[in-house]
Amino acid sequence: MKRILLSVAALAGAAAFFAFSNAPIAEAAQAQGDVARGQAAFERIGCWACHGHQGQGGSTGPKIAPNPLAFPAFSGFVRTTSGEMPPFTARVLPDQDLRDIHAFLMSVPAAPAVATIPLLQ
Ligand code: HEC
The missing domain is CATH 1.20.5 (Single alpha-helices involved in coiled-coils or other helix-helix interfaces)
Incomplete structure (x- = not known):
């Protein structure tokens, strides 16, 4: 026992x-955050429409990747911006989705240096 x-x-x-x-x-x-889910959320919620599919910047939104803002500044901006970009509150963009989007943007690789591209020499 x-x-x-x-x-x-x-x-x-x-x-x-x-x-x-x-x-x-x-x-x-x-x-x-999760990169794959973040990419899906980036597409679904429509960030891509202004910032491009890789966050590279588009006709209406600036480049936000590679090297996005650190998460606190990033999330503060997305939640409260009152300029040209509409704010996304937690009702339309839950915190976890925002973290995932940030992880996706962090995962975008930096462009190669010009000197390493033979066609541009
Ligand atoms: C309707 C177009 C539009 C959409 C949709 C949009 N943005 Fe933006 N975004 C902008 C514009 C324009 C700016 C620059 C405006 C400013 O600085 O006030 C900006 C700025 C930003 C910045 C600040 C960049 C910096 O370095 O200061 C971040 C971060 C950002 N957007 C993230 C997002 C995310 C994440 C989404 C999706 C949830 C999104 N945006 C959707 C237009 C858009």
């Missing part, structure tokens, strides 16, 4: 350990 109790206790301990050890990983993934 003592043995069974001990192994039950050990199992519970292991379960608690995994529950706690996974929590920070899940939180980190959320904090970083």
Whole structure:
């Protein structure tokens, strides 16, 4: 009986350990955002219409990738801008979507240096 109790206790301990050890990983993934979901949201919500499909800038919106603003400034701008760009509140653009969009923009690679493109030499 003592043995069974001990192994039950050990199992519970292991379960608690995994529950706690996974929590920070899940939180980190959320904090970083998901690139694929972000790209989908960028298309669905319509950021692309002004900023281009890669955030490269378009006729109406400036370049916002590569090297987007850091997340606090980025999210502050998108939520509260009152200039030419309409603000996107959490009702139309949930926080997680905004984080995912930011992750997508962060993932856009920088353009290669001109000197490395033979056709331009
Ligand atoms: C109707 C066109 C339009 C749409 C749609 C739009 N933007 Fe913009 N965005 C602009 C314009 C124009 C500016 C520059 C205006 C300004 O600075 O006030 C801008 C500026 C920004 C900036 C600030 C860039 C900087 O470096 O200062 C960010 C970030 C941004 N947009 C993100 C987004 C995201 C994310 C979305 C989609 C949720 C989006 N925009 C949708 C037109 C648009």
